[in-house]
Structure formats: structure tokens, C-alpha cells
Amino acid sequence: MVYHLRKDNLASGVYERIKKGILSLEYPPGYILQERNLAEELGMSRTPVREAVHRLSQEGWLRVNSRKNIQVRPVSSSDLREVFQARKILERDALELLLATGLAREAGRKMAAMAGAMNESRGSLFSFITADQSFHSVLFLVLGNSVLRKFWNAVSEEMIWLGMLAMNEKRYDDVLAEHGRILAAVEEGRKRAAREALLEHLEKTEDILLRKIDDVSSSYGRGS
Template sequence: MIRNLQRTTLRDQCLNALRSAITSGQLPTGHHLVETELAEAFGVSRGTLREAMRRLEQEGLLVAGSRGQLSVRHIEESEIRDIYRVRAALEALAARTLCEQPDRDERIATLEAHVRRMHEVQDNLIEQIETDLNFHRALCELSGNQALLTTWLTLEGPIRISIMHAGLEHALHNMAADRHDLIVCTLAENDAAHIEQVLVEHMDEAARRLMTALEQRAEG
């Protein structure tokens, strides 16, 4: 996670490094970010670091405490349930809309390429996280519904927090490439009702695993 950054687009590099560290659990939920330590570790000014941190606060990855200090956001079980219900509704609508497009085969081919990439990065956690998010973001983008995509993007920060919140084992299961093969195969059937069912079940299973893990952690 910690490394000096090249002297090009420092703010974006700092932003990406922090985002990856949070998404992968290297900076766990509740962790307080210390500007002096992070700025020195990344080899950037505190001003550059603050810009990146403000962006992550807007994305929902960081939250300000009573004294203004930023920490990695903690998500409650009820929030995870709500996030994944909204995801299910958005992505089911995206899939139905994609099926209606005259060039649907080309759009599905784009999603197939995303899934192939998911299969290629099975041994790289950071890449698995990013390819998983890229697939679902692309599904919304390929629907052609800009309002839908904009709404989905507001959830991306909380989605990133939830990915690792319940532990690596559950995160890896939810991001498995074969789970996404099923989505693409069902899209190819051009059956709107069936793809909606598959996506709702996809999100329900992901949320259920996350919430069960949190319950077990609380009991332990």
C-alpha cells in the first residue's frame, strides 16, 4: 500500500492508492487517517493528500468525526441490506433496458470481455475488486440510462466499504467470475424477466453472506 508516488498526477495517484487501501481492507473500517503520516508515506504534500481525502469523503469511503478528523467509514448491517436492495433494483433495470437495445449483442460482448478479465485476475485481490466493480458499472453504463448510472455511482463508495467489511472469504465468493458468467449468459437469452430474477438473486446472495458474516463476528 505505502510507496512513493511518481511526480505525475500526484492527486490522482494518491486518490487511487488510498481508495485501493480502503477497498482491500488495508485501511480497515474505523481507522483514523493521520495526514502527516500518510503524506510522508506517499511522498506528497499535505495539500495534495487533503484533496484526495476530500474526494473519498464525497464518495462515501471516509467520514468526518466530531473534531473533523477523517476515518474509514463503518457500515451497519442494515445499510448493507439497503445498499444491495437498491443495487438489485438498479442493475435489474439496467439489464432489462440493455435487452431492449438494437445493438444488444455488441453491448453483451463488452460485458463478456469484463468477465474474461475477471477470470484472468483470480489471484490478485485488488484487481478482483476493480474488475468486479467495472463489470457492474459497465452494466449500468451500457443500459444507456444516464440517470440510472449516476445513481449507481453514488453507491460505489459504500459498495467498496461493504466488499471487505465482512472478511476476505465472503468478498472473494461475491466477486467470483463464474457468478458473473451466469449474468452474461442470461442476458444473451434476451429474457427480461429471467435476467431480473438472476440479478436480484445475485445481490440477495451477496448481501446475505455479508450480513451473516457480520452477525457471526458480533457473536464471536
């Protein structure tokens, strides 16, 4: 049981649990959460739940209008475009820097491992999307630039959330194929081909999401 944990550790655990619920779409965009129900669901008092909700609201994941009106942040086309704009700049430049500094072979090995993990996790959408982000994170891990990695981390969780919205079972093969083209170009050190494959992959994902936003907004009801 968690009751022996220090107060800050308890609140941190609740924070991680609620955040995973948001990223995995257990609590989808626009969903209404209630402090009392969350406490009952997690089997604890309302104090650590309140602290976790406050932290998530500061990070922009939740909108708190009152104690009885806690809403998961809705997704909008403008937010989506901003995230993808930042992501394209970060990944494109990280990829080009990596290929220019002779790190393609190391990156290729790690990306191949992540592609394998994606293929093995096809039965779990959340695991697949998490592995997908690990695939893209390789660029920043191999570069070893802590500043770039900090910027990347700021958009990576957003992409897990958006990736969950974009994905369905029919797209598993497409994503794996798109990643395969990126991986092949990186392994061979083909800078232009890698850049084109990466941007094509990101643009396809963005287009799918833009088409789905209206459906997401209308189909997700409010929780209790």
C-alpha cells in the first residue's frame, strides 16, 4: 500500500497516475474530472489528488474552473500546428547535426532497437506510441546536447498525447514503414533522404490529426 509514503511522494504518484490517464486517453480531451471521484478511484484522500491536479493545471494539462469542474485540456488545431512546427524544427536540425558529426551508426543501432520495440508492442496502442517517441528521442540522446534535449522533452509528451489521437490499428504498418525509411537513410548516412523521410512522416501525422480534431471534439463526452 502507498499510505506509508511521504506526502510529497504520494502526491507525485497521483500526479503520474493522472497524467498517464491523460496521455493514454483514459481521460480524453475535454473530459471532466472530479476531485472526489479521483480520490475514490485511487483509494486515497483528496489532499494528494488536489496537489496533483494543481501541478497538472500549472503544466497546462488540466483546466480548473472550480473544485467540481476539472477539465482535461481540449485539443485545438492551433495548438496542434504549434506543436508540429516546433517538432519539425527540433527534429530536422537534430537529424542534420547528427549526420554531420559522424553519429549516424550509433543512432541507427538505437533507432533499430526502438523500431523493434514498436513492432513488438502492436497489441498496446499506448506502448506503441511510447516506443514511437523513444524512436524519435534517439536523435537527442545520441547528440548529447542537454539544451536540445530539454526542448525536445517539452514537446515529447505532447506528441504521445497527439499520437494517441492520430493512431488506429490501420496505421501501425504505415508508421513502421515510415520509420523504416528514416532508419535506412540514417544508417546509410544519406542526409537528404533522411530529412525528406522524417518530414514526410511528420506531415502525414499532422494531416491525419488535423482531420480528426473535429471528430475528437464531438465524440468525447464529459465524464463524471
